[in-house]
Amino acid sequence: MLKNILSNNLNKKILIMPVGLSGSGKTTLYKEISGDFDIEYISFDSIRIEMFEKKTGKKVKNKEDYREAFRFVSENKIKLLPVAKEKLLKTDKKIVYIDNTNLKRKSRNKFLCxxxxxxxxAIFFEPDLKKCINRQFTQNRDKTVPVSVLLEQYRMxxxxxxxxxxxxxxKRLKDGENCCNNWSFKRSR
Known part of the structure; x- marks a missing residue:
């Protein structure tokens, strides 16, 4: 469905903003559509790593390094949104994918404006807390999110x-299902 929408709107600039818990399939969806389209990928995780490496001179190579980078950026109150906005405004690509949880209207609006x-x-990955928690431990992930963080994401x-x-x-997750199955669609008039 998403590929069809993108194919039929290539003359427009398109912003894709997934909304979902960590482990719901947001990055997987990007990987699935990026082979077919030239997409500017704006990942808050990647920006966090870039900022950490730039400020500390350390390279992020594994999950423990990522946790250190996350802590460093949080503790030093390094703002990621201005970097992401700058990437959006400078891109010459027609399609932009904002890979972040994008959970709250207020935080989404700061970008959408x-x-x-x-x-x-918007791609809304309907929250399934149990499946997202299981994905943290069953998939070969480059990073994992603590259960306490997933619970907070679910609440907000x-x-x-x-x-x-x-x-x-x-998008509703189903067991053993590929990220791009089981969609429903709503369009403004």
Missing amino acids: VADDFLKI IEPPELGEFDIIIR
């Missing part, structure tokens, strides 16, 4: 609304 001329698509998630986005695609 600079993308007025984009077709805005605000589903996307058509007032924010032009198109909302809902």
